[in-house]
Amino acid sequence: MSSAVAIPLLVVVVGFVAGCLTAVVRDGPPRYLPKWAWALVICAAVPWGGVAYLAFGRTRRPGIPLETLAPVQPHDPGGPPAVTLAPPPLAHRRPSAGPVAIEVSGLTKRYGAVIAVDGLSFAVQPGKVTGFLGPNGAGKTTTMRVILGLDSPTGGTALIAGKRYRDIIRPLHEIGSLLDATAVHRGRTAWFHLLALARSNGIGQQRVHEVLRMTGLEPAAGRRVGEFSLGMTQRLGIAAALLADPAVLLLDEPVNGLDLEGVRWIRQLLTHLAAEGRTVLVSSHLMSEMAMIADHLIIIGRGRLLADTPAAEFVSRARRDVLVKSPRAAELAALATARGATAGPDDSGGLAITGMDAPGIGELAAAHGIAVHELVPRHASLEDAYLDLTSGSADYHFEPAEGVALR
Amino acid sequence: MTARLARARDALAFEWTKLQSVRSNRWTLVAAVIVTLGITVVIAESLASAPANRPAPFDPLTASFLGYAEYTVLPVTVLGVLVFTSEYASGLIRTTFTAVPRRGSVLAAKAVVTGAAALVVGEVLAVTCFLLTQAIVAGRHGGLSLSHPGVPGAIAAVGLALAACALVGVAAGAIARHTAGAIAAALAVVYLLALLCMFLPDPWNTRLGRFTMPFAAYQVVSLHPRAGLLSPAISVVVLVAWPAIALLAAAAELRRRDA
Incomplete structure (x- = not known):
């Protein structure tokens, strides 16, 4: 029997008994109360004893030692005193049921x-x-x-x-x-x-x-x-x-x-x-x-x-590219693309090449006599990788305020 | 079965600890008791000062519980409402449901703890109000004794009625979740339905009104129950049926909806 049924039922039983009591007491002296009614009264009284025990018998004052109740320093912003990281004894901890928790x-x-x-x-x-x-x-x-x-x-x-x-x-x-x-x-x-x-x-x-x-x-x-x-x-x-x-x-x-x-x-x-x-x-x-x-x-x-x-x-899977600055950037881009890399303009005015490493690009430029002013291998940070991954899926996008780059 | 028992005990201990560890709950009850006793004394005094040659304005048994009916029901019902709505307001209800995932157990434990607390307070108040009133009116009209026929039953029923009101509050809180709405709903059941019925045309006011909680409560606390209303025994069933139905609805609602 589920407890949601049990409780109303208990209340009904108690109510019924109380009703019997009211009627019986009103209609005559209790000696006319049949035996079964007394049995019912006693049965209904017992659970309330249990409830009273649970309610009042088990509650003791909190066992906090007095000194721990001393107020924390008035300006304490939540910075704790020394924190023990030592875990409690784990003797009673059950091992997890399998490799997947x-x-x-x-x-x-x-x-x-x-x-x-x-x-x-x-x-x-x-x-x-x-x-x-x-x-x-x-x-x-x-x-x-x-x-x-x-x-x-x-x-x-x-x-x-x-x-x-x-x-x-x-x-x-x-x-x-x-x-x-x-x-x-x-x-x-x-x-x-x-x-x-x-x-x-x-x-x-x-x-x-x-x-x-x-x-x-x-x-x-x-x-x-x-x-x-x-x-x-x-x-x-x-x-x-x-x-x-x-x-x-x-x-x-x-x-x-x-x-x-x-x-x-x-x-x-x-x-x-x-x-x-x-x-x-x-x-x-x-x-x-x-x-x-x-x-x-x-x-x-x-x-x-x-x-x-x-x-x-x-x-490690995050985006990596090489920033190249060269007066003949367009030529270099075409050469890199011909070798399977992708090249595109970078925000900083240079060329961003993905799919070739810096030495490779340097060799390529030298072989064709193209001057290179800057050659910078770049690793995306974890943050960038995350933003790349989630940018298409954010519910709310910020419009960058003028002159403020958010990324 | 033992596991079930342990679970029930856990849930009860949980709810009891929560109920008694909030200071405002205790003070609400203490204030309710003090105000009830005060109102009872005032009503008893007015009864005692009525001229002796005229019939008393109230049945002396009913008069004992007028302060109780008019006032105590209100704070106790609100206390019952807050058992759920305070947890919904703070979000604590989600912690409660992670500690005790069975919604039915949470509702049952809250109902038992709140009902038991209201019953204890109700019975103690009932006896005190009765003795206080009879002591005051004794000189003038001859007070009733505790063993007078009808008195023990009335006192038992009065405590029960208070528990019933608290449980209506608990169920309303679980269903409405917001304090204001839940209080409105609970008070509608506890007070207003009866008031509405009293304004209906003649046969219908008692015909419908007798099924409301205040009419039922009146029948169980008067020496001479009114004809046309339900018998005291059936009235007790009415007093019990309202919270029982409300709690069943609350159980269904708690299971169905996300926390």
Whole structure:
């Protein structure tokens, strides 16, 4: 029997009994109450005892040592005190079920006429940091919400260790997630926020202390979240994601709003977690951020997969060309094209040649007696490679302001 | 079965911890209790000062719960509404659903915790209001004792009615998601439908009105239930049916929609 049926039923039973009581008491002394009615009354009274026990018997005062409740320095902008990166003991951590931790196949999500995710398939492997990249509106967050069972897909599946999120019992033990760190009740203290989450998945109070210590929030545990800086709120979100020591982590834009120290802290933490064999999927719209930490990249645009590749390979595949400046550029271009390269005018007024290396072009020019004033081999940065890949798929393009080059 | 039990216990502990760790919830209840007692005293005083040779303006049992009916229902219903809407407003609901992915379990746990809290507060208030009123009117009209026929049943039903209102609030919050809309919907069920029925032409005002929560509640808290309305036992069923139907609708809605 599902709980959604059980509860109204319980209420109905209790109501019926109360009705019997009312009628019986009104119509005469209780000695006329038949035996079965008393039995019913007793049966209905028992579950409320259990509810009362759960409600009042299990709650103790928070076990925060007094000194940790001391207020954080008044001007603390969220910069934490010394942060311990040492992970908690992992003895009770279950090894991940297989080589693939998160598997998304043929995922489609449509909101009315808008297709947010369009036939997306990828797999996330354990032991490395996987960057989930795409311009704003590419469908990253939607994909993550479907993985977490928050939105139901229009088509396709998203599995964690072979299971749908909704079928996982005590899911925080399998996958920790951070979608929006500010999605916290502002009137609740950090301690109680984490304690409630811990209780929802049968996690002990000790672990709440541990994650508070790991994220450097212990001194602020007794403060209400509404008083937190953005950085501290972000740390609280990370603490919640790490609460059950999960083998899989899913973080949506975790560095948004963090100061430099916080960004570095997250970077180290994620690298560290991946090195322990966990699966880490981090979304971002900033390639520069991913370049620092990701081992593997999954890039999407307009809900479709654009690239699923090791980060190093992505860089090496990036555009390379040679900038040439020569008074007889047109002749050189024709010669290079004849040898299978492509040549075109460059923004800087020179010639951009792709498909030949610099020595080759130099030899070619020398063989035909063409003077070369400049010969510069160029590597596109990771950022450029990313922009090349996604420029066709961004939902909103910026018009460069006059005189300002955006790229 | 053990796994199921553990899951239910987890969900209940989760919701209880959330409910009792927000200061405003506690203060709302404390304020509701204090104001209720105040109103009850005022009503009892006016009853006690009525001339002894004229019939009392109210049934002394009903009078015990007038303050309760007029006022307490409001903050408790709103508290029930906020159980869901505060989470939707902050986005916390998504964290809740990632911790407990079964929507039905979340709704059930919230309903049990909120209903139980309202029931406890309701029963304590019912007994207190009754004793307070009877102590004040005792000198003038002769108060009722707790063992007077009809009194225990009425007190039990009053607590139940408060829990029912809180649960209507919970269901409205889950369906409407926005605080203002949910409060409007919940109060429509709890108060306004009855008010509307009272303005209908004669046979229809009671014929429809008896199925609303306030009419049903009136029947279970008066010494002499009115003819033409439902019997007290059926009225209790009415009081229970409203939140039960609302919660079933909420369960269907939570399952169907994205968080």
